[in-house]
Amino acid sequence: MTDRHDAIVNFLKMVKEAKGEQPRIAMQARYKKREESGARGSFATGFAGRDAGTSKQGQANAPGADTGQNPAGRESRFDGALYIGETVSFSVHTPASGYLRLFNFGSSGRCLRLFPNNGEPSFFRQGQLLAIPAQGRWFDVNGPATDVSGYPDRLFALLLDRDVIYDLAGLDPRLEAGSRGSFGGEVRRSRSPLFEMPSANWEYGLLEYETRDQN
Numbered sequence: 028m029t030d031r032h033d034a035i036v037n038f039l040k041m042v043k044e045a046k047g048e049q050p051r052i053a054m055q056a057r058y059k060k061r062e063e064s065g066a067r068g069s070f071a072t073g074f075a076g077r078d079a080g081t082s083k084q085g086q087a088n089a090p091g092a093d094t095g096q097n098p099a100g101r102e103s104r105f106d107g108a109l110y111i112g113e114t115v116s117f118s119v120h121t122p123a124s125g126y127l128r129l130f131n132f133g134s135s136g137r138c139l140r141l142f143p144n145n146g147e148p149s150f151f152r153q154g155q156l157l158a159i160p161a162q163g164r165w166f167d168v169n170g171p172a173t174d175v176s177g178y179p180d181r182l183f184a185l186l187l188d189r190d191v192i193y194d195l196a197g198l199d200p201r202l203e204a205g206s207r208g209s210f211g212g213e214v215r216r217s218r219s220p221l222f223e224m225p226s227a228n229w230e231y232g233l234l235e236y237e238t239r240d241q242n
Contacts, residue, residue, distance in 0.1 A: 031136035031137075031138070031201075031202070032136050032178055034199065034201035034202055035132045035136070035138070035181070035202065037199075037201075038198060038199045038201070038202060038219070039181075039183075039233070041199075041219065041222060042221075042231055042233075045222060045226045046226055046229075046230070046231055049073075050072070050073050050184075050230070050231050050232045050233050051073065051122045051123075051230045051231070051232070052073055052119060052120070052121060052122060052184045052186055052230055052231060052232025053071065053072070053073035053119070053120040053122070053232065054071065054072055054073055054117065054118070054119050054120075054182060054184060054232045054233070054234040055069055055070070055071035055117065055118045055120075055234075056069060056070055056071070056106075056107060056109070056115055056116075056117055056182075056234060056236060057069040057115065057116050057117075057118070058109055058110075058113050058114065058115045058168070059113065059114055059165070060112075060113060060114070061112070061113070061114055061167075066116075068101065069107075070101070070106050070107025070108075070236070071106070071234075072106045072232075072233065072234050072235075073120075073232055103236065103237050104237075105179045105235040105236050105237050106234050106235050106236055107234075107236045107237075108236060108237045108238075108239055109168045109180075109236055109237075109238055109239070110168060110238075110239050110240070110241050111168055111169060111170050111172065111238060111239065111240055111241055112168065112241050113168045114165035114166060114167055114168065115165060115166050115168055116158060116159065116160065116164070116165045116166065117129075117158070117159045117166075117182060117234070118156055118157065118158050118159070119156070119157040119159070119184050119232060120154070120155075120156050120157075121151045121152075121153060121154065121155055121156075121157070121186055122153065122154075122186070122230060123153050123186065123230065124150075124151065124152045124153045125150070125151065125186040125187050125188050125229075125230075126149045126150055126151075126186070126187045126188075126189065126190045126191075127142065127143075127149055127150075127151050127157060127184065127185070127186055127187075128140065128142065128143070128149070128184070128185040128186075128187070128192060128193070129141045129142035129157075129159060129182065129183070129184050129185075130182075130183045130184075130185070130195065130198065131180070131181070131182060131183075132180070132181040132182075132183060132202075133180055134171060134172075134173055134176040134178045134179060134180045134237075134238060135171055135176060136178070138195055138202045138203075139195075140193070140194060140195065141159055141182075142157070142159055143193075147161075149190070150190075151186075168238060169238075170238060170240075171238070172237075172238050172239055172240045173237035173238050173239065174237070174239070174240075179235045179236060179237050180235070180236055180237070180238055181233060181234070181235050182232075182233070182234040182235075182236075183198075183231065183232070183233055184231060184232035184233075185198070185221075185229060185230075185231055185232075186229060186230045186231070186232075187224075187228065187229050188228045188229070189228070191220075191224075192220060192221060196220070197220045197221060198219065198220075198221050199219045199221070200219070
């Protein structure tokens with residue numbers, strides 16, 4: 028999977044070159060144990076001026092029920108940390124009106140689209156909040172652990188001013204499942220449909236976290 032990881036790293040490098048290091052789409056992860064009814068903590072990125080979580084510096088806070096804080100012992104070199112066996116839900120806050128896409132770049136190198144699916148409406152108005160998964164459901168946190176793979180899990184959000192780019196090939200053809208093992212160096216901009224659009228026509232969000240084995 029090294030080739031796929033190279034493609035992910037190169038794609039994110041191109042995104043930051045086009046739009047800058049600070050994403051405008053705010054993203055948050057809320058986590059809990061399966062048997063718990065409410066979130067025990069959260070971490071976030073892009074919520075400038077909002078009391079919605081912690082930064083990559085890994086500020087520690089006392090554990091609490093859905094306090095929007097990062098409980099003690101969750102310090103990470105990324106935006107946050109999740110444990111295998113927990114459950115997680117994500118939320119995305121849009122800075123402008125547009126068409127939202129959400130992708131997962133896994134620590135294993137697997138890439139997939141999380142939203143939209145099954146005909147879900149993808150147009151969101153400025154300030155609207157999207158919960159993934161919908162209807163109060165939560166994702167199971169699975170491996171591999173980041174300390175084994177060496178790569179973080181990444182949640183990537185894209186907000187477009189037009190209803191285009193539905194799949195991984197629209198971000199970068201090298202991210203598709205069919206491209207496994209084919210990465211041969213930096214992807215040219217002409218090979219990535221996203222970068223053929225003016226940078227003023229899209230915004231991005233990025234949440235990076237490590238996955239840990241249970242203590």
